Amino acid sequence: MIQLLNTLLIGITAGSIYSLMAIAMVLVWRSTRVVNFAQAGMALLSTYFGYEVIQLTHSYWIALPVAMLAGAVVASAIELIIMRLLLKHSSQGAIASIAPIIATLGLLGLIKSVIGYFWGNQDLSLESPLSNVGFTLGSDTLAISPLKLFIIIAVAFLVLTLSFIFQKTNLGLALRASAYSPEISRLAGIKVDLVRTIGWALAGAAGGAAGMLQTANGTGTLSPDSLEFSLLLAFGFIAAVIGGLDSLVGAVIGALVLGLVLAFVLTYIGGSLVFITAFVLLLVILLIRPGGIISQKAGRRA
Amino acid sequence: MHKLKSNNISRLIGFVVFGIFLLYLSNTIDELRVYQGATVAMYVVAISSIILLTGYSGQVSLGHGALLAVGGYGAALVRNNLHAPVWLSFAAAVLIAALCGALLGVTAARLSGPYLAGTTLALAVGLPSIANQFKFLGGEQGLIFDIGLPPASLGETFSQYKWFFWIAALTALIAMWWLQNLLRSRYGRIWRAVRTQSVAAELAGINVARAKILAFTVSAGLAGLAGALLSMTISTVSPGAFPLSLSFALATGAVLSGVTTLGGVMIGAVTLVAIPEIADALTQRFGASENVINSLPGLMVSGLLIVVVLFVPNGPVEQIRHRRKK
Numbered sequence: 001m002i003q004l005l006n007t008l009l010i011g012i013t014a015g016s017i018y019s020l021m022a023i024a025m026v027l028v029w030r031s032t033r034v035v036n037f038a039q040a041g042m043a044l045l046s047t048y049f050g051y052e053v054i055q056l057t058h059s060y061w062i063a064l065p066v067a068m069l070a071g072a073v074v075a076s077a078i079e080l081i082i083m084r085l086l087l088k089h090s091s092q093g094a095i096a097s098i099a100p101i102i103a104t105l106g107l108l109g110l111i112k113s114v115i116g117y118f119w120g121n122q123d124l125s126l127e128s129p130l131s132n133v134g135f136t137l138g139s140d141t142l143a144i145s146p147l148k149l150f151i152i153i154a155v156a157f158l159v160l161t162l163s164f165i166f167q168k169t170n171l172g173l174a175l176r177a178s179a180y181s182p183e184i185s186r187l188a189g190i191k192v193d194l195v196r197t198i199g200w201a202l203a204g205a206a207g208g209a210a211g212m213l214q215t216a217n218g219t220g221t222l223s224p225d226s227l228e229f230s231l232l233l234a235f236g237f238i239a240a241v242i243g244g245l246d247s248l249v250g251a252v253i254g255a256l257v258l259g260l261v262l263a264f265v266l267t268y269i270g271g272s273l274v275f276i277t278a279f280v281l282l283l284v285i286l287l288i289r290p291g292g293i294i295s296q297k298a299g300r301r302a
Numbered sequence: 303m304h305k306l307k308s309n310n311i312s313r314l315i316g317f318v319v320f321g322i323f324l325l326y327l328s329n330t331i332d333e334l335r336v337y338q339g340a341t342v343a344m345y346v347v348a349i350s351s352i353i354l355l356t357g358y359s360g361q362v363s364l365g366h367g368a369l370l371a372v373g374g375y376g377a378a379l380v381r382n383n384l385h386a387p388v389w390l391s392f393a394a395a396v397l398i399a400a401l402c403g404a405l406l407g408v409t410a411a412r413l414s415g416p417y418l419a420g421t422t423l424a425l426a427v428g429l430p431s432i433a434n435q436f437k438f439l440g441g442e443q444g445l446i447f448d449i450g451l452p453p454a455s456l457g458e459t460f461s462q463y464k465w466f467f468w469i470a471a472l473t474a475l476i477a478m479w480w481l482q483n484l485l486r487s488r489y490g491r492i493w494r495a496v497r498t499q500s501v502a503a504e505l506a507g508i509n510v511a512r513a514k515i516l517a518f519t520v521s522a523g524l525a526g527l528a529g530a531l532l533s534m535t536i537s538t539v540s541p542g543a544f545p546l547s548l549s550f551a552l553a554t555g556a557v558l559s560g561v562t563t564l565g566g567v568m569i570g571a572v573t574l575v576a577i578p579e580i581a582d583a584l585t586q587r588f589g590a591s592e593n594v595i596n597s598l599p600g601l602m603v604s605g606l607l608i609v610v611v612l613f614v615p616n617g618p619v620e621q622i623r624h625r626r627k628k
Binding site: 029035082085086098099101102103105106107108109110112113114115116117118119120121230234237238240241245270272273274275276277278279282283286287290291292 | 356362364409412413416417419420421423424425427428429431432434435546550553554557561592593594596597598600601603604605607608611612615
């Protein structure tokens with residue numbers, strides 16, 4: 001019984017971090033129709049900025065918002081410098097479908113080498129802000145600690161803020177309009193290019209938060225090739241695709257489903273099957289609903 | 303018709319001449335270069351499998367590393383358990399990977415763009431780790447794939463690396479020649495039709511789904527062959543030999559070569575092998591710090607990739623052809 005509860009808790013914590021990454025993917029996809037593989041790299045870079053701030057101030061609580069800000073700045077810079085050029089040059093022909101994918105893959109490599117240049121390949125350790133020792137229930141230890149509780153609350157807060165921005169503000173309306181039809185939005189007086197940059201900035205901030213939280217939740221070490229960030233890259237993306245790439249709600253649901261399923265496999269079957277389970281889950285969901293769980297369009301044909 | 307045939311023959315002669323040239327080359331350069339030559343041949347096969355898939359049938363795969371792994375394990379299992387000759391283990395690698403590709407292709411044909419990229423990415427992350435779960439796949443250490451010493455009739459000075467190179471180069475040449483012909487056949491035209499206008503292709507009576515699945519199958523078979531070659535050059539197959547970065551490197555190579563034509567495949571393959579060398583030479587010449595040494599190759603590859611995608615998206619070969627037409 002306690003094992004079941006703990007598995008659920010582990011799944012929810014992991015899933016909530018993936019959901020931030022998935023939301024970042026969705027924001028970028030909605031604003032520029034680009035699947036951003038560099039998202040994990042951007043998150044990693046923001047976390048390194050957070051690390052520097054911790055070195056200076058010894059406070060995780062200052063570092064977290066700074067990392068998010070850094071993520072936003074990096075993301076907008078990438079959108080301004082590279083993505084605009086990309087959309088101008090390679091939007092036709094056979095390359096159009098893969099150019100954005102390849103460009104963001106290139107960016108991922110570029111960011112990793114930049115990190116390698118400034119910080120080297122060794123592991124840096126990021127002090128955890130709260131205790132990661134689980135609460136106890138009678139004689140059992142629960143898989144929820146002050147740190148994990150904070151992660152879940154922080155993610156819930158960020159997700160709610162983002163959905164508020166999307167649903168209730170003029171900026172959200174502009175974001176949704178320019179994703180739906182750039183041409184019409186332009187005619188209606190929306191500065192589509194600016195809105196796109198803002199979409200990227202929001203995604204960068206979400207990614208920065210995901211990076212800081214994931215590092216604290218995991219081993220607490222930071223390196224350009226750390227496993228934590230490969231997990232963020234792969235699982236954030238899989239969660240977004242499961243959820244349907246177009247919907248913020250879908251991203252959260254997809255991430256939680258993924259987190260829970262993986263936690264159950266990890267506890268009851270074995271660690272080495274985790275990755276292939278993610279693949280099978282993705283495959284099954286896409287076979288039933290080719291556009292993800294929350295998809296407005298009818299399924300794609302052949 | 304007659305012209306087509308003579309074209310075919312002249313192309314075959316071209317391949318044979320190139321093969322003889324490589325044979326001559328392998329006798330004049332040093333061991334390290336010969337070994338790198340074998341790696342180039344492996345990349346040629348792997349990259350061409352991606353070009354076939356993306357450039358000719360319009361599907362995206364970020365998971366070809368996984369198919370290479372399937373081929374490598376297939377070859378090693380057949381070689382170790384059935385004591386099959388090398389060529390038979392290569393053939394097995396092709397068949398097993400093609401079978402996986404067909405299964406994957408059935409799913410892939412239903413998906414488009416980012417959804418397909420996501421599925422193949424998940425495959426690349428997931429598949430190699432299966433080896434840890436099953437004992438007969440050898441876990442983290444993997445399996446040994448030993449193709450044996452070069453035949454004694456080649457002389458005593460004939461090294462193992464040169465033997466690798468001969469096998470890899472011959473395999474790559476045969477594969478390329480076959481692929482050239484395939485892409486000029488009915489199937490090549492069908493794939494191109496599907497890529498450029500799938501609705502029009504369907505109206506012309508082409509079964510789009512079947513064409514896509516076939517493309518995925520052939521591409522996977524080639525990837526399996528590349529996997530067998532890769533395992534041959536490192537003598538083992540293990541999950542660590544097929545990381546996500548291998549899949550990304552292959553996609554990089556395909557873009558550097560130009561995804562729309564097979565003509566530039568050597569460019570991508572040579573670049574992938576040459577960049578670490580060049581970075582090494584640069585850092586030695588200018589005496590750089592450790593951080594620079596570690597990050598320079600990655601920086602060069604990614605920088606080159608971004609520049610190519612932004613400014614010559616269709617690849618250097620297509621760009622030159624385009625210029626000439628003007």
